[in-house]
Amino acid sequence: MANTLLGERGILGVFVMLPMQVSAEDFPTFITGLRALKNFGGAVVSMPHKIATANLIDELTPEARLVGAVNVIRRNGDGCLIGTMLDGEGFVSGLVAAGHCVKGARILLVGAGGAASAIAFALAKHGCASLCIQNRTLDRASALSERVRHAYPHLEVSTAIQATSHYDIAVNGTSLGMKADDDLPISKSFIGCCDLIADCVIAPEMTKLLQEAANQGKAIQTGVPMLAAQMALMLAFMGAE
Incomplete structure (x- = not known):
């Protein structure tokens, strides 16, 4: 769905969404790695990682803070990870x-x-x-x-x-x-x-x-x-x- 939208906008290739399967045990290490990945723009977070993500990233939007969970994050140029909740x-x-x-x-x-x-x-x-x-x-x-x-x-x-x-x-x-x-x-x-x-x-x-x-x-x-x-x-x- 994401890549279809990117294609319709003419920016598929500039951006692409890839599936990544991560265990709960390895998830904190995975998040740390995302900070260092300079061509990482953001990620959609699915179950069962939404609550854990809120405790592992640097900044939450007011919506994510109220809910206590995150379902999408972005990486700023300085490696800071920011999360929100849109579910x-x-x-x-x-x-x-x-x-x-x-x-x-x-x-x-x-x-x-x-x-x-x-x-x-x-x-x-x-x-x-x-x-x-x-x-x-x-x-x-x-x-x-x-x-x-x-x-x-x-x-x-x-x-x-x-x-x-x-x-x-x-x-x-x-x-x-x-x-x-x-x-x-x-x-x-x-x-x-x-x-x-x-x-x-x-x-x-x-x-x-x-x-x-x-x-x-x-x-x-x-x-x-x-x-x-x-x-x-x-x-x-x-x-x-």
Whole structure:
């Protein structure tokens, strides 16, 4: 997607995006190496490195500082690495472009990692009526809820699902769905309590969660619009204009 945009702008070759697979164990060393790579302009950071990146680079934008995670970095000429977070705005932009409304919506968010955190703050910023955050580790869900509540004190934020709960939008902000044998992040029975099921997983585009939701006649949103909405912003941040 990035290289297609660079080609359309006539600057593919001046800039090119390459995939780099790095283990969590080697990630700090990898970041150190990027400082020394003089023809490195920037990088898009994916799971599971978004939170770690925020603690390894030199400077964070206000958005990244609020979320505590980074999904794109750039290298200045002096080797300084600066990071921002665009997952949240990208997710909301993708929803709006598809004709869905965040303002006034009751939303369930599954996950409390870097992407989920960014989405939580963006949903609050864009005026959702309530936000329920679920995570396999309750402490992380509670911590994210407190941070969102502190930034948006008038928003109804919780970590508890009631028996009568109904949500306009349910969001998978976890990596569940990337592997064929992953559990569903939202149970089959609870999908029926949600009008729209949105996933942040990009590959496969049609996850088991979305397929199940479609089978139940629910509206769905894949993870691709979130990335597409961000890509031009990411390239601009990295200096590829």
